[in-house]
Amino acid sequence: MSERVGNGVQPGIDGRGAQDPDAAGGTSKQPPTTGAPVRMDSRRAARASQEVPGRSTRTGRGRYLVAPRPLSLLPGGIPPIETSALFALLEEDPDVEPVAQVRPSRSRGLGAIAELHPACPPVAVVMMPEERARALAANPQVVVEVDQPLSYTPAPSVGLGPVPVIDPMLAVTLEEPEQLTLRIKGSDGKSVAGAHVWAIGIGGPVHGVTGSDGRVTLTLAGDTTETLQTLYIRPVAGYWPTLTGHPCSAGEDTVEVQALSDTFQGFPGKALTGWGTQAMRLHQIPPTYRGHGIRIALLDSGVNTAHPDLKEIVRHGHDFTGAGSGTWGVDVTGHGTWCAGIIGAADNRTGITGIAAEAELHALKLFPGGHLSDLLEALDYCITHGIDIAQLSLSYSTPSQLIAWMAADAHRAGITVIAPAGDTAGPVTHLATLPEVLAVGALAHTGSYPASSPLAAVQPPWPGPYPAPFTPTGPGVDLVAPGAAVITTALGDGYTPTDGTAIAAAHVTGLSALLLAHHDHLRAEALPRTRARADRLYTLLRTACRPLRNADPRTGAGIADAPTALGILASWQDYRVEQVYPAPHQWL
Numbered sequence: 001m002s003e004r005v006g007n008g009v010q011p012g013i014d015g016r017g018a019q020d021p022d023a024a025g026g027t028s029k030q031p032p033t034t035g036a037p038v039r040m041d042s043r044r045a046a047r048a049s050q051e052v053p054g055r056s057t058r059t060g061r062g063r064y065l066v067a068p069r070p071l072s073l074l075p076g077g078i079p080p081i082e083t084s085a086l087f088a089l090l091e092e093d094p095d096v097e098p099v100a101q102v103r104p105s106r107s108r109g110l111g112a113i114a115e116l117h118p119a120c121p122p123v124a125v126v127m128m129p130e131e132r133a134r135a136l137a138a139n140p141q142v143v144v145e146v147d148q149p150l151s152y153t154p155a156p157s158v159g160l161g162p163v164p165v166i167d168p169m170l171a172v173t174l175e176e177p178e179q180l181t182l183r184i185k186g187s188d189g190k191s192v193a194g195a196h197v198w199a200i201g202i203g204g205p206v207h208g209v210t211g212s213d214g215r216v217t218l219t220l221a222g223d224t225t226e227t228l229q230t231l232y233i234r235p236v237a238g239y240w241p242t243l244t245g246h247p248c249s250a251g252e253d254t255v256e257v258q259a260l261s262d263t264f265q266g267f268p269g270k271a272l273t274g275w276g277t278q279a280m281r282l283h284q285i286p287p288t289y290r291g292h293g294i295r296i297a298l299l300d301s302g303v304n305t306a307h308p309d310l311k312e313i314v315r316h317g318h319d320f321t322g323a324g325s326g327t328w329g330v331d332v333t334g335h336g337t338w339c340a341g342i343i344g345a346a347d348n349r350t351g352i353t354g355i356a357a358e359a360e361l362h363a364l365k366l367f368p369g370g371h372l373s374d375l376l377e378a379l380d381y382c383i384t385h386g387i388d389i390a391q392l393s394l395s396y397s398t399p400s401q402l403i404a405w406m407a408a409d410a411h412r413a414g415i416t417v418i419a420p421a422g423d424t425a426g427p428v429t430h431l432a433t434l435p436e437v438l439a440v441g442a443l444a445h446t447g448s449y450p451a452s453s454p455l456a457a458v459q460p461p462w463p464g465p466y467p468a469p470f471t472p473t474g475p476g477v478d479l480v481a482p483g484a485a486v487i488t489t490a491l492g493d494g495y496t497p498t499d500g501t502a503i504a505a506a507h508v509t510g511l512s513a514l515l516l517a518h519h520d521h522l523r524a525e526a527l528p529r530t531r532a533r534a535d536r537l538y539t540l541l542r543t544a545c546r547p548l549r550n551a552d553p554r555t556g557a558g559i560a561d562a563p564t565a566l567g568i569l570a571s572w573q574d575y576r577v578e579q580v581y582p583a584p585h586q587w588l
Contacts, residue, residue, distance in 0.1 A: 063099065063147040064133050065373060065402055066090060067123040074140060081141040083122045090124055097127040102373055104380045104409065118412075119405035125373045145402055150370040150394040152335070153422040153429050153501075171203065171222055178220040181252045182231075184210050186239055188259045191215075195235040195257070201228040215252075232454060233257055236334070237494030243454040258450050260487065260495065268351040268495055275448040276342075276482025276507055279465070282355055282562045289566070291356025291513035296343060297382050299375070300336030300393040300502075302365035305329035307337065307489050309345040309352070310361075317363035318381060320374040328365040334491045336363060338498045339393060341489030342506035343513070351495055352487060355510025356517070362387065366394055372403060379406045383413050388516055391509045392419045392437070393502040395429040404434050411436035414529030416516070416537050418509050420501030421472045428476035438538055439476055441554055442468040442483025442504040449485040449497070467554040471501060477556040478538075479545050481507035511562055512537060519566055540565050 071080045090096045102123040125147055137144040180199060184192040191214030199206045203222025210216045220228075234241040239257040264272050277283050303314045306329075317328030331337045344354035344361050362385065364378045375394070382390045390410065396403075410417055421439040422429035432439035445465045449455050458469045468484045471477070483504030490496035515537055516522050522537060544565035545558035563569075 061097070061127045061129055062133065063371065064126055064128060065123050065143075065145045065147050066126055066136060067121045067143045067402060069141055069143050070119070070121060078140055086142065087122075087124055090126055093128075093132075095128055095132045098124065099127060100125040100373060102376045102380070104376070104406070105384045119408045120376070120402060121405075123373065123376060123402060125371075143401060145372065145400055146398065147371045147373050148396040148398060148400070150366050150372070150375060150396055152367070152393070153395050153420070153424050173203075173221045174224075178224055180218045180220055180225060180228075182210075182216055182218070183252060183254045184214045184216070184233055184235070185254055185256050186235075186259050187256055187262055192235050192239060192257060195233055195239075197234075198230075198232040199223075199228050200230040200232065203227070231255065235496070237490035237492055237496045240450055240453055240497055242452045243457055244452070258452060260497070263450065264487075271349055272352055272487055274352065274482075274487050275445055276486050277355075279443070279445070279482050280507060280511065280560060280562050282511070285514070285562050285566060285568055289514050289518050290347075290358035291344075291510070291517045292358040294356065294359045294388045294513040294517050295362065295386055296356070296359050296509060296513055297362040297364050297378075297385075297387045297390045298336055298339055298343075298393070299364045299366055299378050299390060300339060301333040301367045302328045302331040302336050303340045303361070303363040304331045304334070304337040304489070304491050305363070306493070307341075308493055309348065309354075309489050310337070310340055313344045313346055313354070313357070313359075314340060314361040314363050316360065316385075317365065318378075319365040320378050320381075321365060321367075321369035323365075323369065328363045331491065333367065334496075335367075335393065335502065336365070337491060338488045338496070339391065339502055339506040339509075341495075342486065342503065343391075343510045345489055352489070355507065356513035359510075359513045359517075370394070372396060372400055375403060376406050379403075379410050382410055382415055387415055389416045389418065389509055389512050391502075391505055392417065392431055393505070395422065395431050397430075399430045403431065407431075407434050407436045411534055412531050414531065414533045416512055416534045418505050418512065420505040421474075421477045423470040423500050423502075424472050425470050426473055428472045428474060433476050436534075438508065438541070439478045439556075440483075440501060440505040440508050441471040441474075441477040441480040441556060442499070442501045443471075443480050443548075443555070443559060444468040444484035444499075445482070453485065453497075455484055455499070465548055465559075467552055468499065468501075468504075470499070471504075471554055474553050474556075477554060479508070479542060479556045480504060480548075480554075480559055482559075483507075508541065508560065511560055511565060512541065514562070515540060515565060 068081045068083050068086050074080060091098060104118060104120055133144055136142055182197060184195045186192050193210055193212045193214060195210045197208050197210065197216050199218050201223035206218045206220060208216040208218045231244045233255060235257055239259055242257045244255065261267055273283055303310060305311050305314050319327040340361055341352060342354060344356055344359050345352050347353040347357045364381060366374050366378055407417055417436055418438045418440060419432040421432045421441045428439055431437060443465050444455055446459050446463050460466050481504035483501055484499045485497050486503050487495055488498055541560050542557045544561050546561050547558040548555050
């Protein structure tokens with residue numbers, strides 16, 4: 001955690017924002033409020049803009065956040081501008097098209113007991129030309145930022161070598177692109193539907209999804225079957241991902257993926273204790289430790305609430321993308337569902353069990369379609385709804401001062417904020433570098449995945465734990481947790497192996513819930529909801545970490561040990577992963 005903040009728009013600097021052709025503008029006056037944030041639907045805004053004379057609907061506009069700069073950050077002698085006056089000026093400006101207002105609540109939930117002077121001011125979301133945004137940013141009384149779209153962090157290269165980045169101007173394409181047909185079949189003989197397939201060659205990656213018969217046809221615009229280097233298959237559930245080198249030939253090829261039931265006998269009918277649970281010694285804490293009474297918010301892609309392990313666990317949520325009511329219970333990527341399973345999957349003696357199976361999970365949907373303004377609203381939801389732990393799984397490309405202020409407000413309200421350090425294999429993401437956010441990197445473990453796994457192509461020659469190939473190089477990683485080949489809940493009603501620093505962060509989120517619910521010095525009746533509570537939790541997690549052999553700067557303080565963090569007397573016995581492929585390897 002280190003501070004890196006700033007505006008997305010600076011005087012004289014290109015601050016072009018992502019254009020939203022559907023959000024052409026709007027002029028309806030936004031009423032002041034101390035309750036939930038006010039949002040104007042983009043289509044309604046577009047219609048409103050056409051009804052007001054002089055309101056332009058020109059293209060070439062970006063989406064921006066505008067807010068009054070707090071008095072403490074103004075240069076000497078410059079008075080602050082009132083929020084109402086600033087918003088009125090924006091309403092009257094013919095070059096500015098209001099979209100929404102984000103007014104953090106000061107009267108509900110934790111906001112009412114937090115510090116009297118919150119860091120984050122009310123924010124106007126507007127559409128305007130880039131030159132108008134730069135002119136506003138030159139005013140020291142005003143903060144102007146691009147309302148950046150939220151996304152997952154960029155992933156490093158996969159395959160047998162670096163994936164080329166193709167300049168379309170220089171790409172050489174075939175006059176008649178070749179068609180490659182593949183059939184994906186499981187080791188159990190079943191056709192694998194819905195599997196994502198990437199064919200990677202000198203012309204770049206080509207992607208497709210298998211149909212109900214397990215077949216997919218890929219169009220190779222710049223490659224032939226002979227120049228393909230790597231084939232990567234990632235099933236939605238029930239099977240391991242598979243990486244093969246140059247598997248293709250003319251005609252239809254069949255590629256087999258290994259079923260999870262081959263690896264874990266009796267799974268999913270028989271409950272599984274994964275390597276991550278063993279690594280953190282979560283299986284050595286009392287079974288009564290379930291995180292009861294702790295509220296956790298997942299700021300992600302929503303959660304598949306139809307999954308039998310999650311339908312009784314995730315009963316609250318909100319879709320901040322404006323897609324509709326109740327859509328927080330629909331996950332189109334699977335990402336939020338993966339994290340939810342690790343944290344809170346029900347203990348029904350089948351499949352997997354979450355670390356904090358009795359915690360209350362809130363699904364705050366921000367992807368796809370979310371922006372920084374939606375993240376501001378989601379963080380305000382955490383404050384007003386008494387959330388104890390917020391896991392922020394999404395990121396953005398440029399540091400945001402407004403997000404930094406809102407994260408500081410959440411921290412003052414006693415909320416533990418946890419974020420994946422990023423799947424960048426490079427710098428830590430902007431969100432995870434904030435001082436109030438606990439940044440979590442990812443570990444992998446040799447032997448916890450089959451030889452056909454993509455991880456096998458990049459694993460080190462020594463047995464045991466190692467920094468996952470995608471985890472950031474730092475600095476800024478606080479600690480690490482299992483984040484590769486982790487079995488968790490999937491779309492549909494099955495289970496899938498997953499990778500990523502968000503998977504690692506979910507382990508830390510689950511352990512944090514146990515600490516807040518059961519640690520003598522952290523239980524709700526022991527400490528008030530203030531920043532001291534969150535800071536104490538951070539300290540307990542860090543001091544309970546075991547450093548890895550051959551300490552690596554990518555691993556921060558190491559991996560948190562659950563019995564130590566919870567203050568449970570347990571012998572320091574050697575940890576051994578229950579390997580399936582090689583013989584067991586000693587952890588320390």
